[in-house]
Amino acid sequence: MEEDLIKSLCGIVGEENVKSDIVDRYCYSMDASLYSSIPDVVVFPQTTDHVSEIMKFANTNGIPVTPRGAATGLCGGAVPLKGGIVIDLSKMNKILEIDLDNFCVRVEPGVIQNELNQVLNKRGFFFPPTPGSKKMCTIGGMISTNAGGMTAVKYGVTRNFVLGLKVVLASGEVLELGGKTLKRSLGLDLLQLFVGTEGTLGIITEALLRIIPLPEETAVIVAPFKDVYEATKTVNSVLSRTVPAAIEIMDRGIIKAVNAYIKELKLPEVEAILYFEVDGTREEVQRQIEIIVETCKKHKSLNVQWTADPEKKLMLWQGREAAGGAIMNLDRRLVRVYEAEDVCVPISKIPDMVKRFQEISKKYGIPVGLYGHAGDGNIHSGVLIDVRNPEEWRKLKNLTREVYETAMSLGGNISAEHGIGALRAEWMRRIHGEGLKYIKKIKEAFDPKGILNPGKLGM
Ligand SMILES: Cc1cc2nc3c(=O)[nH]c(=O)nc-3n(C[C@H](O)[C@H](O)[C@H](O)COP(=O)(O)OP(=O)(O)OC[C@H]3O[C@@H](n4cnc5c(N)ncnc54)[C@H](O)[C@@H]3O)c2cc1C
Known part of the structure; x- marks a missing residue:
């Protein structure tokens, strides 16, 4: 079967666009999550017709197909859990x-x-x-x-x-x-x-x-806080007066990790830092800066800085931009695992979510740094464990469950933007309740044999 499969795919896209060597296939077994599963073959279509022909062939023969972009996904979405064909779309890039x-x-x-x-x-x-x-x-x-x-x-x-x-x-x-x-x-x-x-x-x-x-001008405002709850409350106060392009947060753990990662940055070692980006006409930007600085000061921020100068802006953003890469510096003996990393709560509930998350981290003795898109109520987390220790994995599972249950009890959800993939598939019933029955009917209507990305979204 495998030989027939490869021959047929070569017939559709040409030999140079089919990879079946084990080394190549291994490279296409992962995304940015911890999941991995080796496909039988990887194919690189260049037209819609190619994709259509591949799907006709796969459907007739009941072969699983997993589409793949750049595989930066964080929940195993592009991992071919059931083997079969990976369709890599990177050559369709015009x-x-x-x-x-x-x-x-x-x-x-x-x-x-x-x-x-x-x-x-x-x-x-x-x-x-x-x-x-x-x-x-x-x-x-x-x-x-x-x-x-x-x-x-x-x-x-x-x-x-x-x-x-x-x-x-x-x-x-x-x-x-x-x-x-x-x-x-x-x-x-x-x-x-x-x-x-x-x-x-x-x-x-x-x-x-x-x-x-493009907006005429953009500016960045950075505000450190002695109290993380005061920082999260500031988000609400700012949003009730103006809508910045971005409101980002980093907690103490992430600040420490960033300082260890980029030594010359020397961020203030406070409980939280808020980053705002504002854009619009020059006048609008000026007015938004005034509002945000005033609001941050009202919430007892220490030393608010802002700039519209393009080079200084990059300098100020550097800390937040480094957050994801810096997390491992929280504890170099541990490894970052993408779990409980993308919850979202209504804006007014951010302080409660942050507080509970920090408590849960303490309860399980698992270091967690919090950061993310505070302006949407979307909290990312860098969770670190000793991956060689099975007990740590057990604790992680409980931590994740408590974090998700907390987010849901606050009226939020378990993924704002990273998705369900394989990582959160078992939560589909909890998230959708009776709705899952209809979701499955929609899937059946479009893909009766269940060949498209099987094992994802609980399907
Ligand atoms: C450092 C880092 C930072 C990130 N920051 C963010 C962030 O700020 N916000 C955010 O939302 N995400 C973020 N992500 C997650 C990720 O980058 C996004 O989910 C992104 O949209 C995935 O794009 P991709 O091309 O890598 O897709 P992949 O990972 O290749 O695929 C993602 C899913 O889409 C499916 N898919 C891909 N292409 C197609 C297609 N053409 N047709 C049908 N299905 C397809 C795949 O099967 C899979 O299920 C981040 C990831 C990393 C590693």
Whole structure:
């Protein structure tokens, strides 16, 4: 069967676009999570027709298919849990059309977020959703996880910028959804159904995205706090007066880790630091700076700094940008594991979530640094354990359960932007309740043989 499989795929995309060597296959067995599973073959289509032919073949033969962008996903979404075919979309990476009259851009799914913005910026425009992985992640991956990032506070998440999609279904049928209009009221919205479904319903081979003009000016404000709860309350106070492009937070653990990582940075070793980015016209930016500085001072921030100077801005952001990479410096003997890393709560509940998270970390003796997109109530965590110790894994499971239950009891959810994948699959019933029955019927309608990304989203 394996030989037939490879021969048939070579017939569709050419021998040079099929990898079946064990070393190659091993390289495609992982994403940025802890999951791994080796596919039988990796294939690199270059057109929608290629993807359609691959799907027809896989469907006829009941072969599992896992779509893959850049594999920066943090929950095992692009890991081929059941083997079969990995469809790597990185060679479908063309910007097909830039339509500045209608404020949109048509791209293939393998286009990298940052590369798209480099092209758009030269024309005075940008595509706002900006995950921390922007230099690696693809548009197809972003749509499939409904990626967020720092600027979601003001601009929204990927879903808000998807105007149209070309999607190949499990049967190989191609659907073209949406279009260049900014509004539609047409009943059931199939277009949005494909956003955030992690390649379980179809493979995106083209996307039409909304773009907007670059702001005239941006500025950064950094505010350290002696009290983490006061910092989180500041987020609420700021948002009741203005909407910055980004509001980020780092707690004491992350600050320490960043200082150990970049020695010359010397961030103040306080309980929390808030980072704000504001943008707009010069006057708007000035006014937002005034509001934020005033509000931070009211909440007893120590020494608020701000700048609109491009170079100084990079310097001020450096601490927050380093947070993800710095976490291992919290304790060099331990390893960071991506668990309980993406909860989201209503804005007013951030102080409660942060407080409970710190208590749970203490209870299990597992070091946790908290950071993330405070302006959306989205708290990321760097959780460190001794991965060689089975007892640590058991404690981690309990910590994760308590963190998720806390988020849900506060009216929040267990993943704001990273997704479900394999990592949170067992939580689907808890999250969706009776709704899961209908979700499974939708899956059955699009993929009756269950060949698309099996094992993800609890399906
Ligand atoms: C350092 C770092 C920082 C990060 N920061 C953020 C952040 O700030 N915000 C955020 O939201 N995420 C963040 N992430 C997570 C991740 O980068 C995003 O989820 C991103 O959108 C994944 O894109 P990708 O191209 O790597 O997709 P992959 O990991 O390859 O795939 C993700 C999912 O999408 C499916 N998929 C991929 N392409 C297609 C397609 N064309 N059609 C159908 N399904 C497809 C896959 O099967 C998988 O289920 C971060 C990750 C890292 C490593």
